[in-house]
Amino acid sequence: MEALSPFELEVARLLVETLHLEDIQPEDITPEEPLFGEGLGLDSIDALELALAISKTYGFQLRSEDKDNRRIFASLRALSQHIAQQRTR
Amino acid sequence: MSQQWARLPERGTPLMLRLIRWIALHIGRPVGRALLYPITLYFLLTAPAARRGSQRFLRRALGREPGWWGVFRHIHCFAATILDRVYFLTGRLQPFDIEIFGDSLIVEQAASGQGCVLLGSHLGSFEALRAIGVTLRHFPIKILMNTGHNQDITGFLNALNPALAQAIIPIGGPDTLLRVQESVAQGSMVGVLGDRVIADERTVRVRFFDRETVFPAGPLLLAALVGCPVILFFGLYRGGHRYEIHFERLAERIALDRPRRQEQLAVWVQRYADRLEHYARLAPYNWFNFYDYWEEEA
Numbered sequence: 122m123e124a125l126s127p128f129e130l131e132v133a134r135l136l137v138e139t140l141h142l143e144d145i146q147p148e149d150i151t152p153e154e155p156l157f158g159e160g161l162g163l164d165s166i167d168a169l170e171l172a173l174a175i176s177k178t179y180g181f182q183l184r185s186e187d188k189d190n191r192r193i194f195a196s197l198r199a200l201s202q203h204i205a206q207q208r209t210r
Numbered sequence: 211m212s213q214q215w216a217r218l219p220e221r222g223t224p225l226m227l228r229l230i231r232w233i234a235l236h237i238g239r240p241v242g243r244a245l246l247y248p249i250t251l252y253f254l255l256t257a258p259a260a261r262r263g264s265q266r267f268l269r270r271a272l273g274r275e276p277g278w279w280g281v282f283r284h285i286h287c288f289a290a291t292i293l294d295r296v297y298f299l300t301g302r303l304q305p306f307d308i309e310i311f312g313d314s315l316i317v318e319q320a321a322s323g324q325g326c327v328l329l330g331s332h333l334g335s336f337e338a339l340r341a342i343g344v345t346l347r348h349f350p351i352k353i354l355m356n357t358g359h360n361q362d363i364t365g366f367l368n369a370l371n372p373a374l375a376q377a378i379i380p381i382g383g384p385d386t387l388l389r390v391q392e393s394v395a396q397g398s399m400v401g402v403l404g405d406r407v408i409a410d411e412r413t414v415r416v417r418f419f420d421r422e423t424v425f426p427a428g429p430l431l432l433a434a435l436v437g438c439p440v441i442l443f444f445g446l447y448r449g450g451h452r453y454e455i456h457f458e459r460l461a462e463r464i465a466l467d468r469p470r471r472q473e474q475l476a477v478w479v480q481r482y483a484d485r486l487e488h489y490a491r492l493a494p495y496n497w498f499n500f501y502d503y504w505e506e507e508a
Contacts, residue, residue: 157384168384185389194384
């Protein structure tokens with residue numbers, strides 16, 4: 122299995138904690154696997170909770186107008202890259 | 211169960227809907243209302259699943275066998291509200307007598323500038339709310355709606371009023387609820403219907419008409435996450451040209467502790483189900499979920 126970068130692991134921990142994914146270990150998430158629908162099976166309520174947690178932790182807002190949202194939310198890797206670019210703390 | 215409800219609009223679209231819309235726009239309401247009788251009869255004879263759904267519901271709500279006349283009246287009520295939706299959507303409100311209950315609640319909420327969730331249902335006509343709230347009073351109302359199904363009644367009728375159509379937040383994509391959250395933060399009132407479970411969305415078990423069934427968890431969970439008030443609305447059709455809109459406050463704020471979230475949420479959804487049942491008993495022929503609502507057909 123492909124290893125997570127340290128920052129991807131940090132985001133994976135936030136994801137698992139925020140969404141109370143009890144049967145999933147952060148390090149077991151495949152970085153390219155889809156987060157929504159197939160793969161981890163998250164839904165739009167998870168996406169909202171995750172966005173609120175990201176804003177609290179990293180100090181920036183994910184915006185619904187962002188045309189890249191499908192790409193940003195596509196996988197742990199894509200989400201981590203976006204956070205790394207946008208974070209203010 | 212997931213896609214069952216879709217059958218009715220699908221079946222109704224080509225014939226009933228197109229016909230009703232055309233009549234409403236080109237011939238007028240009195241003739242349109244007369245033609246609702248043969249249209250209702252046609253529908254009654256050709257849509258057995260909807261007929262069974264109606265019987266099942268009415269049996270519970272009325273406490274007796276509804277008979278053919280009861281089912282006819284039920285479908286007729288549905289068809290009448292579709293006809294009127296055409297007028298509501300095109301802003302022709304003169305023929306109607308719309309009485310509002312709990313009006314100060316919604317007026318004060320709008321005046322406060324604070325957003326909220328407006329939680330409705332498929333009981334009666336939510337178009338009456340849009341007619342009053344958006345067209346007459348210019349409240350900042352948006353509607354969270356499933357538009358994926360292009361034959362859906364609402365999508366079809368929305369073509370009549372592009373301005374109202376713009377105030378729709380389409381369900382789909384992970385950022386849908388982010389958009390709701392932003393809208394509420396900007397002071398919008400976001401309308402959502404909370405009585406129909408779609409596909410594999412999250413659900414809560416509730417008692418409804420003395421029997422267990424599932425309601426969507428999403429609308430109230432959303433309100434809890436966004437941290438905004440929840441106002442219930444019911445737009446009842448009372449026959450002739452009369453409508454009633456009822457507003458009630460469900461919650462100033464829904465607070466959930468993460469570990470006990472599901473059970474706390476169930477209490478709130480049950481309160482919504484109780485109010486829905488109250489109004490459904492008041493106006494049983496307004497119940498527009500023409501499918502096996504309690505999942506009794508194995």
